[in-house]
Amino acid sequence: MTTARLNLLLLVAVAVVGAAGLLLGETALSGGQLALGLAHPASPPGEVLWAIRAPRTAAALVVGAALGLAGAVMQGLLRNPLADPGVLGVSGGAGLGAALAISLGLAGLPGAIEGSALAAALVTGAALTLLAARFREPETLILFGVALSAFAGALTSLVFNFSPSPVTLAEVFAWLLGSVANRDWSDIARELPALTVGVGLCAYASRGLVMLTLGDETAALSGLPMTRLRAAAVAGASLLTGASVAMAGIVGFVGLAAPHLVRAGAGGDPGRVLLPSALAGAALLAAADLAARVIPTDLELKLGVVTALFGAPLFALIAWRAARSWRT
Amino acid sequence: MTPLVALTDAWVRRGDRPVLEAASLSVAAGEVVGVVGANGAGKTTLLRAALGLAHLAAGRAELQGRDVRSLSEPERAARAAYLPQERRAGWNMAAWRIVSLGAFTSPPAEARRRAAGALARVGLSALADRGVLDMSGGERARVLIARLLATRAPLLVADEPAAGLDPDAQLLALELFREEAQRGAGVLLTLHDLGLAARFCDRLAVLHAGRIVAEGPPREALSPQVLAQAFGLDGGLQDTPAGPVLAARRPS
Numbered sequence: 001m002t003t004a005r006l007n008l009l010l011l012v013a014v015a016v017v018g019a020a021g022l023l024l025g026e027t028a029l030s031g032g033q034l035a036l037g038l039a040h041p042a043s044p045p046g047e048v049l050w051a052i053r054a055p056r057t058a059a060a061l062v063v064g065a066a067l068g069l070a071g072a073v074m075q076g077l078l079r080n081p082l083a084d085p086g087v088l089g090v091s092g093g094a095g096l097g098a099a100l101a102i103s104l105g106l107a108g109l110p111g112a113i114e115g116s117a118l119a120a121a122l123v124t125g126a127a128l129t130l131l132a133a134r135f136r137e138p139e140t141l142i143l144f145g146v147a148l149s150a151f152a153g154a155l156t157s158l159v160f161n162f163s164p165s166p167v168t169l170a171e172v173f174a175w176l177l178g179s180v181a182n183r184d185w186s187d188i189a190r191e192l193p194a195l196t197v198g199v200g201l202c203a204y205a206s207r208g209l210v211m212l213t214l215g216d217e218t219a220a221l222s223g224l225p226m227t228r229l230r231a232a233a234v235a236g237a238s239l240l241t242g243a244s245v246a247m248a249g250i251v252g253f254v255g256l257a258a259p260h261l262v263r264a265g266a267g268g269d270p271g272r273v274l275l276p277s278a279l280a281g282a283a284l285l286a287a288a289d290l291a292a293r294v295i296p297t298d299l300e301l302k303l304g305v306v307t308a309l310f311g312a313p314l315f316a317l318i319a320w321r322a323a324r325s326w327r328t
Numbered sequence: 329m330t331p332l333v334a335l336t337d338a339w340v341r342r343g344d345r346p347v348l349e350a351a352s353l354s355v356a357a358g359e360v361v362g363v364v365g366a367n368g369a370g371k372t373t374l375l376r377a378a379l380g381l382a383h384l385a386a387g388r389a390e391l392q393g394r395d396v397r398s399l400s401e402p403e404r405a406a407r408a409a410y411l412p413q414e415r416r417a418g419w420n421m422a423a424w425r426i427v428s429l430g431a432f433t434s435p436p437a438e439a440r441r442r443a444a445g446a447l448a449r450v451g452l453s454a455l456a457d458r459g460v461l462d463m464s465g466g467e468r469a470r471v472l473i474a475r476l477l478a479t480r481a482p483l484l485v486a487d488e489p490a491a492g493l494d495p496d497a498q499l500l501a502l503e504l505f506r507e508e509a510q511r512g513a514g515v516l517l518t519l520h521d522l523g524l525a526a527r528f529c530d531r532l533a534v535l536h537a538g539r540i541v542a543e544g545p546p547r548e549a550l551s552p553q554v555l556a557q558a559f560g561l562d563g564g565l566q567d568t569p570a571g572p573v574l575a576a577r578r579p580s
Contacts, residue, residue, distance in 0.1 A: 076419075079418035079419075207432070210429065210432075211429060211432070212418065213416075213417060213418040213419050213421060213426070213429075214416060214417065214418075214426070214429060214472070214475070215412060215414060215416035215418075217376075217381055217410060217412045218410060218411070218412060218416075220381065220401075221379060221381070221404060221405055221408065221409060221410045222401075222405055222429070222432070223401055223402045223404070223405025223406070223432075223433065224401060224432075225400075225401050226401065263419070267421060267422060267425065268419040268420040268421040268422075268459060268461075269419070269421050269425060270418070270419055
């Protein structure tokens with residue numbers, strides 16, 4: 001399969017899942033109501049479609065695409081099939097930012113949690129970008145990432161520790177589980193600048209990711225400005241991850257699994273895998289959100305729970321099948 | 329004429345320990361220069377130092393007369409290309425794609441053409457579409473040699489290009505480097521097979537414990553005294569119809 005056909009196929013999948021996200025939900029709508037709602041956004045069924053389901057579906061698609069892309073960039077940069085958008089600690093940093101905002105009682109301020117999460121992600125991302133420009137070996141970056149991640153986790157625990165009430169604690173916890181429920185268009189618009197810059201940086205870095213296939217030293221002598229490209233990859237992936245966590249909390253597995261789903265179709269090329277990974281991530285996360293909505297439970301399933309619940313076995317299956325192609 | 333690469337009195341340290349001491353070596357256009365020495369003698373360090381990949385504690389490394397540290401990445405790539413010892417391929421990309429990375433600044437059609445040409449030279453045209461991780465180690469090593477050739481850089485630096493290759497492929501690889509020298513390139517490589525080194529290199533530098541202990545035409549550089557000092561071997565080069573071979577044994 002060519003990469004173009006793979007992308008087309010994934011685009012169709014995104015369209016199908018997106019349409020399903022609009023048509024299916026907790027409130028069952030008849031054919032007549034759907035027609036009315038689609039034609040008249042101001043009607044009651046129209047409200048459900050355009051003010052509730054559409055932004056929620058769009059948020060799932062955007063977050064899924066950002067995580068899929070960030071995961072593919074991280075795997076390419078670190079040449080490690082186990083890397084995911086959170087491997088270097090950006091998710092942990094963003095989660096800490098959100099936990100801090102909630103426990104400080106800022107949840108009522110519109111955009112405060114999201115802004116705090118993104119700001120913390122940016123600080124983490126900036127530190128990592130500097131490290132990526134300084135150190136050539138992926139192992140070094142991974143070790144720093146593990147340390148940053150653990151540190152952010154410890155600080156988040158500290159926030160729990162000093163949390164004024166169990167209610168706040170539950171709030172932080174619920175937020176960290178990840179969800180795109182009750183998102184409106186402004187929630188998406190707020191993250192658009194970070195997402196746009198992130199996508200641009202990742203696109204710029206893609207040539208470097210391909211060259212890194214040959215190892216750091218060959219890449220260093222290839223003529224590409226590898227220091228800049230590595231920094232761009234880390235900064236881009238950090239922006240995408242930070243914006244995703246700000247929009248939807250910590251949603252696992254999508255960023256890890258999406259690149260693996262499409263890698264063979266992209267000829268193993270870490271540059272060509274970027275776009276299909278983004279599309280696969282969008283379709284996967286929108287599908288997971290759909291599952292969270294339509295599976296009848298007393299309390300709605302959290303998105304991060306669904307992705308891990310379905311994602312982990314699926315990922316094990318992919319790993320099983322892909323193990324051959326990773327072997328060196 | 330300015331040499332393609334010149335290492336002058338270069339020192340490299342790992343921690344407090346010097347791993348390359350006062351090394352001077354240059355390669356001119358049309359020349360194949362081999363670096364030989366026992367394991368840990370500093371061969372890879374010498375190559376890395378010449379290319380600016382290892383930090384020099386003292387001395388100079390120049391590519392075409394310019395200090396390697398002052399060169400931008402594209403300038404350095406326009407002067408030298410490198411095949412590291414570690415035959416790394418992170419992902420299972422098709423062989424032709426890997427080879428075409430050597431010509432990535434060319435338009436895609438031209439890069440693909442050059443990749444096909446280089447793969448043909450290493451005898452792997454039939455495997456052009458195979459993923460490099462689905463290949464044997466020796467096949468992958470040949471793909472990476474083809475990538476080096478596809479760069480068409482004026483200086484080709486290869487660390488153990490013959491390692492892991494079957495006897496026929498070893499001879500082929502070294503013949504290809506000679507061809508490159510004939511077209512005017514300089515070639516700097518490390519080799520463990522002293523017979524091959526004597527046969528295919530114009531000059532040899534013998535490293536022992538971080539120092540160049542002999543340098544010159546193969547027969548002079550690999551004298552029995554040097555073999556004893558650098559390798560601890562008793563013997564010397566002997567002529568055969570196919571070229572010189574090493575006849576040596578460990579002293580009893």
